[in-house]
Amino acid sequence: MNSIMSITSIFILTSCLILTGCCALIILNADLNLGRLENFNKIVFFIDKEYESEEQLKKIQDEVSGLANVKSWRFISKDEALENFLKQIGSYDELLEYEDIFNEVLKRNQLGHSIEIEYETIDDLGTLDYQIRVMEGVAKKKNGEPNIKNEAETAELIKNIKNIITLVMIGFLIIMFVVAVFIILNAVRLSVHARKQEIIIMRYIGATNFFIVFPFLLEGIIIGVVSALLAYVSQSYIYAGAVSAVRGMEGGFGIIFADFSEVNIPMFAAFMVIGVLCGIFGSGLSSRRYLQA
Secondary structure: OHHHHHHHHHHHHHHHHHHHHHHHHHHHHHHHHHHHHHOOOEEEEEEOOOOOOHHHHHHHHHHHHOOOOEEEEEEEOHHHHHHHHHHHHOOOHHHHHHHHHHHHHHHHOOOOOEEEEEEOOOOOHHHHHHHHHOOOOEOEOOOOOEOEEEOHHHHHHHHHHHHHHHHHHHHHHHHHHHHHHHHHHHHHHHHHHOOHHHHHHHHHOOOOHHHHHHHHHHHHHHHHHHHHHHHHHHHHHHHHHHHHHHHHOHHHHHOOOOOHHHHHHHHHHHHHHHHHHHHHHHHHHHHHHHHHO
8 A cells, every 4th residue: 555655656746747847848948939039139220311421420330339238230331221222122023124213223322321239138128229219310200200110019029928928837837836746745645644553553652753754754755756867857758859849840940949958957956856845745744643643
């Protein structure tokens, strides 16, 4: 009976640890992929056409260099902008007949200079956007608004999705931990209940509480360690299989995965701590009620 209950406890705790590990890995990879999307967000602002001299342009560039939350920036001249524009439409053969119009555009070049900024973090994007808007030399639209191409809404959406996924998975992680503790408590309680006569007899002959509880605590520790080892080995194979399956699909959906070697030590330590604590807590709490005999 005791061995059956111990095996049951190991099986339950191992299953809960694996599910908990899966949740943690999903959070890690979701954060990794959504964080990568943030790096594509940039701000582009156009310079007023009256600012043509090298001194004026240098002043604007120096001011950009002094802004906070700027990872990198690049000055795009109006000639480069025109060249990029012609490259974009050059692949459309049906437009090539309007070569004379293109030549006129090239001659007049009504495009302006611009600066492309890649920012460090989304959190301070609002501040950076405001600093650019009040900067001298920024071109205005017809409605008087600064001529800025800002992906703030997209960036904020990505950030919100990332936070929601993280919160949901953390919530699920907490629920799984609570369920694991609850199940282990009941499993160990049944094991202790099966030996209640032994506990009562030891209590009657004068055995100390520690002497009575220690074998159960030791059993709980063993259950926790064995469960942690089984869960860790199983988790490594499950993760490797899942990653291989996704990468084997067409294109792999562009998803990148954290290498298990990067998280194996923290995960092993977490499994050990959770497993041993569950075992000790479950055994100690379950045997406590019989110490009152």
